Each structure stands twice: as C-alpha cells, then as structure tokens.
Amino acid sequence: MNSTMPAAHGAPRSRAAALGRLLVLTAVVPAELLLLAVVLGSFALWFGLGIFFLFPATTRLARAAAGLARAYAGRWSGVPVPPPYLPRPALERTLHGWFWTGHDYQKNRRFASVSRTLRWLWKDPATWRDVLWVVLNPVVGGALAVTPPLLLASGLYTLACTVLALPTPGLAPDLAPDLGLGAPLALPLALPLALLLGLALAAAGPALARPALRLHGRWTRLLLGPTERSRLARRVEQLTETRLEVTEAQAAELRRIERDLHDGAQARLVAVSLRLGAVAALIDRDPARAKTVVTDAQENVAQALQELRDLVRGIHPPVLAERGLAEGLRALALDVPLRVDVRAELAGRAEAPVESAVYYAVSEALTNAVKHAGARCAAVDLVHADGLLRAEVTDDGRGGADPGRGTGLRGIQRRLAAFDGTLTLVSPPGGPTRLTMELPCALSSPRTSTS
Known part of the structure; x- marks a missing residue:
C-alpha cells in the first residue's frame, strides 16, 4: 500500500512528446558522466587510500539518481520500476549500553551508525546494480535516447542540403553548390536519392521515438528493478509486520471480549446467583418476596442472554455466516x-x-x-x-x-x-x-x- 515512487503516467501519446522526452534523457548524459567520475573517485579513495567516508555519500547520490531514473521510467516510458533496496537494519541498544548494528557491537552511537550504514550499503545487491547502471547507462541509455533525435536531425540536414543543391534557372552548372554528389552529369540522379534518404531518416526518427522510449524504460528496469533477493526480503518484512499487527489486533479483540464478558454477562450471572441464594432463604418465610426475586433473576438472565448474543454477533454476525x-x-x-x-x-x-x-x-x-x-x-x-x-x-x-x-x-x-x-x-x-x-x-x- 505504500510506495515512494511517483505514479506511472504511461507512455506518451504523441511522437513529438516522445522525442522531447528522449532529448531530455540525452541532455542528462553529461551529468551521468560526472556522477560516474565521482563514484569511481570515491572507490579509488577507499581502496587506494582507505578513505571510506565518501562511499556512503556517493552511494546515496547514485541512489538518488537511480530513483529519478525509476520515476522517469514510470512517468515517461510507462514501465514502473519499484525501488529494490533492502530495509536498513535497526540500531538496537543492549542493557549494558552497547549498540548492536546487526553485525557487531559498538560503544559509541555514532560509530555504530556509521558501521551499520556501511555494512547495509555494502551488502545490498541493489547498491552494486546502481553502480553498474552509473557505469553503463551513459553509453547504453544515452544511445537509446539519442538515436531517434539524431535520425530526425540527420534527415532534416540531408533534406536541407538537397534543397540547396537543386539547380537554379539561369545559373551555370559550374556555379551550383558542390555537395560531393559527383560531376554535374550525376547530379540529377543523386538528388532524388538524397531526397529519399532525407525523408527516410526524418520519418524514422519520430517513428522510433516511442519504441526507443519504452526500450529505455525496460533497460532501466533491467538494471534498477528489484532482484529476487530484495523481493523476498521485502516480502519477509511485510509478512513480519503483518504478523505483528494481526497478533496485536487479536490480543486487543480478546481483551475486548473478556472485558465485555466481565462487565456484562458475567456481572449479571453473578447477580442472578446472589438472587437465587436469597430465594432459598425467603421461599419458606416470604413466598411473595421470593417470587419477586425470581422474576428479577429471570430478567437478568434474559438480559445476559441478549448481551451474549450481541457479543457473538460482534465476533461473527450470523447473517454473514x-x-x-x-x-x-x-x-x-x-x-x-x-x-x-x-x-x-x-x-x-x-x-x-x-x-x-x-x-x-x-x-x-x-x-x-x-x-x-x-x-x-x-x-x-x-x-x-x-x-x-x-x-x-x-x-x-x-x-x-x-x-x-x-x-x-x-x-x-x-x-x-x-x-x-x-x-x-x-x-x-x-x-x-x-x-x-x-x-x-x-x-x-x-x-x-x-x-
């Protein structure tokens, strides 16, 4: 029921919108290359000089970029990609004042938090999938994003050059623009071919825009989607939470039933028992008074039965069964x-x-x-x-x-x-x-x- 990913808006309905989105994805490739340099630099500092404090920051930066990629895959490509990260383990404090990180004990809370975060990020497979995406996406994702706009631009450029190469009445053949199409005798044959090529490229760009955008979303899901391990971990977490909530709800329901029985039917049955004891003492010396007490006891029994019926109806209504x-x-x-x-x-x-x-x-x-x-x-x-x-x-x-x-x-x-x-x-x-x-x-x- 809970998700932090924006709702998917679906694939674009027009080719122009798909081309616009591909241009945006192409424009962010330089930022992805900068992120790649930062991530690789943090790993070099860690393994080369032992400076590991940059690893959590750069990893979270990569997770933020991957989160944006998942959001855009759902919003723009119609390919929802749920976050795959394992839940962060809780930091528990023992009775002796030490902090348990899920792996070791630390006396200082700050050191314990750093140890927990490092181990959590390092052992999560989604972290390395994010790093792999940072490495590969500028090439693969960039190629998928840039191909349709590049085809359209190439087609328009070819058409423009072809129009400029058309012969002008009254202009000498040797003064015609030289586009590398051969001698003037070959110009009439080359121009129709160039025109067809330009039209084909200009039409291929918009035609491939939506398939390329969907393919870009699937590529994002391939690398950034949840793995089987993260699915199982999330499922175990959900089942654990559900079990605890159901157990608490059952305990609360049992307490309610016990309270209703104690305050309602049980109290009335105790009153009936006391009244019947009084009847035993009154039946010989005051039969009229004993009859009144028996009538009151019958009323209490009837009310207790009604309360028991209401209680049973609250547990499971008879009409439902x-x-x-x-x-x-x-x-x-x-x-x-x-x-x-x-x-x-x-x-x-x-x-x-x-x-x-x-x-x-x-x-x-x-x-x-x-x-x-x-x-x-x-x-x-x-x-x-x-x-x-x-x-x-x-x-x-x-x-x-x-x-x-x-x-x-x-x-x-x-x-x-x-x-x-x-x-x-x-x-x-x-x-x-x-x-x-x-x-x-x-x-x-x-x-x-x-x-």
Missing part, C-alpha cells in the same frame, strides 16, 4: 443511520475469514462516514474479478480523511494486510470520500439453503 457477504452488508446497511445503497456482483462466496475482514472493514468505513464525515448517504459496491474481491465505499461527507490522523483507517489497513489486501483512499477536502479495498481470493459456488 448464513447468507454470505452481500446479504450481510445489506443487513449492515439497515443498522447504519444514513442511506446506504449496496450493489453486489458475486458469483459465489469467498472464504469465511475474507468475508469477515471485508464485512468489518466496510462497517468501519460506514461508521467513519457517520462519525467524522457527517455523510448523509453512502454507496457500497462489491464485485469479484480477476481473482480480486473489490469493495468500494463512497460517501458524500466533508472529506479530508487521513490514515495518519486516526486509528480507524489504520485498523482497516491492518485487517486487510492479513490477507495481502490493499486499501486505496481518495478523500479531497469537501468530499466525496472513496475507499477501495481489494483482497486476492477465489469464490466458491453459492451454497443452497437447507430450509
């Missing part, structure tokens, strides 16, 4: 104090944990629309396509929702992350707010009612 996600959301819409339109297109049922996650995520979204957005109506769209269960909640509230300012949206993110789901939020100030949840899952055939 019996009738599926679509009907569960329609039943949920009836309990929300605003007008909700539920539209569902499901050819079957998802797994029970997935249905529960989507149900409570939609419930939280509708609750936020009522409490924080002041919405008057909302819409829930539920559809399954291409292996994804997609739920979209839209409300006409005041907008301005931000996951960083509250726990509701973060709770939805944690709930969906347990199933590799994603949450997309669009909430401009003034509204409307659109919350899109996607979870990978497969649908089973719909169940047949046994009634």
Whole structure:
C-alpha cells in the first residue's frame, strides 16, 4: 500500500512528446558522466587510500539518481520500476549500553551508525546494480535516447542540403553548390536519392521515438528493478509486520471480549446467583418476596442472554455466516443511520475469514462516514474479478480523511494486510470520500439453503 515512487503516467501519446522526452534523457548524459567520475573517485579513495567516508555519500547520490531514473521510467516510458533496496537494519541498544548494528557491537552511537550504514550499503545487491547502471547507462541509455533525435536531425540536414543543391534557372552548372554528389552529369540522379534518404531518416526518427522510449524504460528496469533477493526480503518484512499487527489486533479483540464478558454477562450471572441464594432463604418465610426475586433473576438472565448474543454477533454476525457477504452488508446497511445503497456482483462466496475482514472493514468505513464525515448517504459496491474481491465505499461527507490522523483507517489497513489486501483512499477536502479495498481470493459456488 505504500510506495515512494511517483505514479506511472504511461507512455506518451504523441511522437513529438516522445522525442522531447528522449532529448531530455540525452541532455542528462553529461551529468551521468560526472556522477560516474565521482563514484569511481570515491572507490579509488577507499581502496587506494582507505578513505571510506565518501562511499556512503556517493552511494546515496547514485541512489538518488537511480530513483529519478525509476520515476522517469514510470512517468515517461510507462514501465514502473519499484525501488529494490533492502530495509536498513535497526540500531538496537543492549542493557549494558552497547549498540548492536546487526553485525557487531559498538560503544559509541555514532560509530555504530556509521558501521551499520556501511555494512547495509555494502551488502545490498541493489547498491552494486546502481553502480553498474552509473557505469553503463551513459553509453547504453544515452544511445537509446539519442538515436531517434539524431535520425530526425540527420534527415532534416540531408533534406536541407538537397534543397540547396537543386539547380537554379539561369545559373551555370559550374556555379551550383558542390555537395560531393559527383560531376554535374550525376547530379540529377543523386538528388532524388538524397531526397529519399532525407525523408527516410526524418520519418524514422519520430517513428522510433516511442519504441526507443519504452526500450529505455525496460533497460532501466533491467538494471534498477528489484532482484529476487530484495523481493523476498521485502516480502519477509511485510509478512513480519503483518504478523505483528494481526497478533496485536487479536490480543486487543480478546481483551475486548473478556472485558465485555466481565462487565456484562458475567456481572449479571453473578447477580442472578446472589438472587437465587436469597430465594432459598425467603421461599419458606416470604413466598411473595421470593417470587419477586425470581422474576428479577429471570430478567437478568434474559438480559445476559441478549448481551451474549450481541457479543457473538460482534465476533461473527450470523447473517454473514448464513447468507454470505452481500446479504450481510445489506443487513449492515439497515443498522447504519444514513442511506446506504449496496450493489453486489458475486458469483459465489469467498472464504469465511475474507468475508469477515471485508464485512468489518466496510462497517468501519460506514461508521467513519457517520462519525467524522457527517455523510448523509453512502454507496457500497462489491464485485469479484480477476481473482480480486473489490469493495468500494463512497460517501458524500466533508472529506479530508487521513490514515495518519486516526486509528480507524489504520485498523482497516491492518485487517486487510492479513490477507495481502490493499486499501486505496481518495478523500479531497469537501468530499466525496472513496475507499477501495481489494483482497486476492477465489469464490466458491453459492451454497443452497437447507430450509
């Protein structure tokens, strides 16, 4: 759900735009050559003189340049390139005051930070792929970028020279411009060939602009895209975070259930037990009073049963288990104090944990629309396509929702992350707010009612 890379705008629609972008990529080649000199100089100082303090700075400079290349590959070439870097290890302090860098112990925090940074940059394969890109891109990337504009310029130059070489009426043949096309007798044959060559070159430049731009993006992705190791490391990190969040959410849910049982049904059952003890003492000497106590005990039992039903419904709503996600959301819409339109297109049922996650995520979204957005109506769209269960909640509230300012949206993110789901939020100030949840899952055939 989180990415620092700008969104890809796709390949250009016109050849002129592609040529312009290739000219920009060509113009930055001198800066890339300067960066190459700086990077090679830092390595020479490290291995030659032992001066290693320039390595982190130049490596981060190379990472910044590579980040720009990834962004332009996504924005201009339509080839998204996610960052491949391994996460920086945490700097942990032991009980004895030493700092653990992930490799060794350091007494000084600054030395520990430098040691951690050096080892992190040195052991990350993406660092050396960045260095390889710095070395090769001025040649390969520069050639890909400069070829279409160079073809166009060559074609225009050839056409201009051909036009200047055309015979002028009243001008002696020996006064005609000499373009190296041979003797005056060969001039009538050479001019059409030069004209065709110029037209071909001028047409080839714009025709190859968009393919060359796409090829430049693929070249960038080849060197700067994530490797299999970085993908696995990022996946392990995501799974670790998800496991911790799910564990915390489960612990919080268990505490809530325990609190509800302790403060609700348990307290009422204890009161019933005390009242039944009082009945045993009153049943012989004051039957009327005993009857009143029994009636109160029955009322407490009924209230305890209702609280237990509410608690069970909060854990897993019966309508969700019996009738599926679509009907569960329609039943949920009836309990929300605003007008909700539920539209569902499901050819079957998802797994029970997935249905529960989507149900409570939609419930939280509708609750936020009522409490924080002041919405008057909302819409829930539920559809399954291409292996994804997609739920979209839209409300006409005041907008301005931000996951960083509250726990509701973060709770939805944690709930969906347990199933590799994603949450997309669009909430401009003034509204409307659109919350899109996607979870990978497969649908089973719909169940047949046994009634």
